Amino acid sequence: MKFGLKVNPGNWQQASEWAALAEEAGFDGLWTGDNMRNPRDPAIPVLDGPTLMAAWAATTSRIRIGLLIANVVFRRPTVLAKQAISIDHVSGGRFDLGIGSGVWPTDHGMAGVPMWEPKERAARLAEFVQITDRLLSGDTSDHDGEYYAYEQASMTPGPVQKRIPLIVAANAPRALDVVAAHADGWTTFPGAAPEDEFRAASVKRLERLNRSGRPLRRILLAYGAITPWASVDAFREMVETYAAIGFDEIVCYTPKPEERVVFDQVLPTLPDYR
Numbered sequence: 001m002k003f004g005l006k007v008n009p010g011n012w013q014q015a016s017e018w019a020a021l022a023e024e025a026g027f028d029g030l031w032t033g034d035n036m037r038n039p040r041d042p043a044i045p046v047l048d049g050p051t052l053m054a055a056w057a058a059t060t061s062r063i064r065i066g067l068l069i070a071n072v073v074f075r076r077p078t079v080l081a082k083q084a085i086s087i088d089h090v091s092g093g094r095f096d097l098g099i100g101s102g103v104w105p106t107d108h109g110m111a112g113v114p115m116w117e118p119k120e121r122a123a124r125l126a127e128f129v130q131i132t133d134r135l136l137s138g139d140t141s142d143h144d145g146e147y148y149a150y151e152q153a154s155m156t157p158g159p160v161q162k163r164i165p166l167i168v169a170a171n172a173p174r175a176l177d178v179v180a181a182h183a184d185g186w187t188t189f190p191g192a193a194p195e196d197e198f199r200a201a202s203v204k205r206l207e208r209l210n211r212s213g214r215p216l217r218r219i220l221l222a223y224g225a226i227t228p229w230a231s232v233d234a235f236r237e238m239v240e241t242y243a244a245i246g247f248d249e250i251v252c253y254t255p256k257p258e259e260r261v262v263f264d265q266v267l268p269t270l271p272d273y274r
Contacts, residue, residue: 001243001273004029004251006068006221008038010045012055018254019056023063025267029096030056031068031251034075036111039104050083057091066096068187068221068251069169072128073102073111078150081135085159093160098187099132100169101125122174123147126181129168133182136164167219171201176208185217187251195225199241206246222252228266229259235266239273 005022007030009015015032022030034049049067056065065087070080080097088095101121102108108115116124127145134141140153167185170176179186186209190198202220209216220242222228228235229252242250255263 001239001247002028002249003270003273004031004066004068004219004249006031006033006251006253008033008253009047009052011047015047015052015055016059019060019063023060026270027063028249029064029066029251030060031066031098032056034067034069034071035104035107036074037106039106042106050080050087053087053095054090057087057095060091060094062094064094064096065091066167067098068167068219069098069100071100071102071107072124073107073113075128076150077128077131077148078135078153081132081155084132084136084164085155085157088159088161088164089157091160095161096165096167096185097132097136098167098169098185099125099129100187101175118172119174122172122178125168125170125175126178129166129178129182133166136166165217167217171205173208176205179216180209180212180214183214183216185219185249187219187221189221189223190225192224198225199245202242202247203245210246217249218247219249219251220247222250228252229255229262231262232265232269235262236273243273 005027007018019030032049032052035046038044038046053065053067084097124147127147131143131148135155138158140155142151143149165184167187168179168183169187170179171188226238228238
């Protein structure tokens with residue numbers, strides 16, 4: 001099992017402190033989101049995801065860094081591909097790119113984009129990921145699609161890595177098909193769903209993805225109904241449960257202040273779960 005830490009810092013001091021801790025503690029990945037504001041409370045400060053990625057790329061040395069997830073509501077695929085390659089160069093080839101369609105009304109509101117119906121959201125995600133996959137692979141031929149168009153694209157220089165891993169956020173069947181067609185990894189999260197319902201749904205989603213035959217890095221975002229920092233036993237139970245299902249990477253949010261004691265107790269035990 002691999003472990004990642006997702007940090008949504010409100011300032012650079014928080015961002016740098018958590019990055020240093022994650023690298024020193026032996027986490028495999030350091031992640032942040034891509035929301036222009038906190039979707040629940042605008043008073044909570046949020047830094048821009050790609051900008052923070054570049055800063056982490058320059059100030060860490062071992063840990064992989066990644067966007068989880070780049071929000072297609074805000075992004076153009078050509079711009080995101082160029083950002084991804086640039087961050088990959090700064091990091092020396094340690095960057096992972098997550099992509100998702102975004103579901104928060106606040107994202108659409110700040111972008112000035114009307115909320116999409118589910119069918120359109122899935123279609124946009126599919127076209128966006130397909131384009132990004134092509135561009136990162138060096139195919140810069142012109143594109144004139146249903147939602148995106150560009151010409152005279154260039155992705156020079158190319159990535160440091162042979163391939164920047166693409167991770168797609170998906171729960172619905174059409175979005176899972178995008179994962180199967182283009183992604184190196186899949187990310188899912190429980191949100192407000194009860195843990196038992198989410199676990200059962202995860203089994204079915206993994207079965208669907210495994211039928212595609214593509215090697216997938218599976219990432220569970222642990223929060224909401226899953227509370228990994230409730231106790232040492234809660235963390236162990238989470239790891240054992242989702243490893244048995246077939247997950248091979250778990251990303252946990254940074255602990256709340258009242259959870260920090262458990263977090264510090266868990267850190268020395270991470271190698272035991274690998």
